[in-house]
Every structure is written in structure tokens, then in C-alpha cells.
Amino acid sequence: VDRTMTGQPIQDSREAIINAVMDSLGAYSKTIGQGRAGLLTPKEGHLKYFPQYALAMLKHTAFAAGRSIKLDERAAAMLMFRFCPLEQILSELYPKLYRLNQLAQPPVGRDENGEDIIEWPQPLPCSFEYVHRDGAYLLETGSALYLYVTSYTDQQFMLDAFGADYNNIKQCLLDEVNNDVARRVQAFIKKVVGLKFYLGPLIIVKEDLPNKQLFARRLVDDRTENTFSYVEFINYIRREMNK
Known part of the structure; x- marks a missing residue:
């Protein structure tokens, strides 16, 4: 972040992120591999998540390439990395995805x-593979x-939790709905955001509206037009290390 904010090209920062992943996994493979060929990745510990968070950084507004990003948006994202608490930064990089239908029980x-x-x-991996059409997801x-x-989300759950069906749900005001399901949903949302320094309002995203891209873009394990999926990123790192 500091390198980019002092005028260095974004591409230099992106290369530094990729090099950090290759250096760390290379050192791990050399230490643990004991002569075994191929790239070894840890199955536990913080290093296990390093490639995933590195890919998330490459896709984030602060460091993304291949799509148009306003200078103000990029600067705001970088300032967030510098000044927000760690818990909030981690969620910003790798969002937490939850299926809410369970709260009907x-x-x-x-x-x-x-x-x-x-x-x-419980949190789900950030991939559309885990987003089913009958669910409501936070x-x-x-x-x-x-x-x-x-449109396939359980309509009774939506009425109970948000006071509106798919066609009528807008910027919902959860506090206006008063039943057991709604209270559990409200309590869960408060639990999720309780430790956050700042969080904007709840944004409704429908599958048939343009703002679906706001949701889809944050599922960082998936491939997009200009970025790797997580599996593709690991394979790319492996190829680069074998050159």
C-alpha cells in the first residue's frame, strides 16, 4: 500500500504480492518437502490462507487491474488498508458468506x-458454487x-425475515419486522457486524438486477473475465515456480 501511495505503479505492487506468495511457498516446500518434487502447500496454520488472501488483494479495488477503477475509489481502498482494524481488513479481502435460511429453524x-x-x-467459501437459488445469503x-x-428463494422465509417477498423487497428495514425468525436474523446480523469499525447499510441484491455484480465480484474464489479463480491462481504460482 505504501509503495503504491508514494507513486509506484500498481503493477509493481501486484508483482510484489505474487512474489511474496512464491517466496513463502517455495521456502515451505524446501523446508518440508525433503526431496519431494512439486509445490507443497500447508494444510493448517496461517500460511495455508496466504495464497487465498493474496489473490483477494489482487482482485480488490486497491490493486485490481483490467477494469476501470476511479482514482478516488482506489485511494479510499488503500486508506482503508492503512487505518482500519485487522478484523475489518480481513473481511474486506475475503468476505464472509452465510446462508440465512437456517435461521428459520x-x-x-x-x-x-x-x-x-x-x-x-457458519461461513461458506466465497464461491457461487455454494450459492443455491433457493437460499437467502448474507x-x-x-x-x-x-x-x-x-426468485426461487423460499418466499415464506423472506416474508418472515424481511416482511416482503422477492418482488417487493427493497431496502429492507429489519427492525420493522417483529417475529421469531426476524428476531433471529436481526440478532445474527448484529453478531456478524458487532466487531466492525464501520459498516455501511444492508444492500439488497437481486439476481436479475445490475447490482448483482457487486455481490458476484466479492466472491473471490471464482474466476472472472480478467482474474484467476483460486485453483487457477495456485496452478499459475506452481508454473511460475517451476520455470
Whole structure:
């Protein structure tokens, strides 16, 4: 970030990110490989996620190439990396994707204090492979919160959770809906955003509206017109290291 903000070309920063991945995985393979051929990647520990976050950086507005990005947007993204808390930066790079339909299920019991025990949705990999048309999905990106729905999303769940069906849902006001499902959805969203320094409003994304690209672009494991998928990126790193 500092290199780019002092006037160095974006391409230099992108190459530095890729070189950092190759250096770290090369050192790991050399240390652990013990003579075995090929690129070895760790199965646990922080280094396991380094290539994934590096790819996310290459796709992020701060460092992306191959698409038109306004200077103000790029500068704002870089300032976010410099000044926001780490938890928010990590979500900005690799967003957290949740399927909300699970919250239609009643609590599984009560704890010793008499409070409901709710099975909260767990984060999914950031890929459309895990986005099914019958679901409602929450994507927390560090600086924004997206709700993705389709015409096949369970309409009863939408009415219970958001007070509107697919055709009528707009910029929903969750606090205006008062039932058990809506309260669980509200509690979960508060849980997700509780540690964030700043988060914008909940943005409704429909599959048939242009703003679907806002959602799709943040699924960083997927391939786009100008960027690698995660699998393609790992294969690219392997080829570069074998040259």
C-alpha cells in the first residue's frame, strides 16, 4: 500500500504480492518437502490462507487491474488498508458468506441461564458454487453488507425475515419486522457486524438486477473475465515456480 501511495505503479505492487506468495511457498516446500518434487502447500496454520488472501488483494479495488477503477475509489481502498482494524481488513479481502435460511429453524434448546441456543450459520467459501437459488445469503465484506436473494428463494422465509417477498423487497428495514425468525436474523446480523469499525447499510441484491455484480465480484474464489479463480491462481504460482 505504501509503495503504491508514494507513486509506484500498481503493477509493481501486484508483482510484489505474487512474489511474496512464491517466496513463502517455495521456502515451505524446501523446508518440508525433503526431496519431494512439486509445490507443497500447508494444510493448517496461517500460511495455508496466504495464497487465498493474496489473490483477494489482487482482485480488490486497491490493486485490481483490467477494469476501470476511479482514482478516488482506489485511494479510499488503500486508506482503508492503512487505518482500519485487522478484523475489518480481513473481511474486506475475503468476505464472509452465510446462508440465512437456517435461521428459520427454532432454537435447539436452552442454556443454563434460560437463553435460547441458536445454531448460527457458519461461513461458506466465497464461491457461487455454494450459492443455491433457493437460499437467502448474507455477504459481509468489511465495508458493506449485502443480502442476495433470487426468485426461487423460499418466499415464506423472506416474508418472515424481511416482511416482503422477492418482488417487493427493497431496502429492507429489519427492525420493522417483529417475529421469531426476524428476531433471529436481526440478532445474527448484529453478531456478524458487532466487531466492525464501520459498516455501511444492508444492500439488497437481486439476481436479475445490475447490482448483482457487486455481490458476484466479492466472491473471490471464482474466476472472472480478467482474474484467476483460486485453483487457477495456485496452478499459475506452481508454473511460475517451476520455470
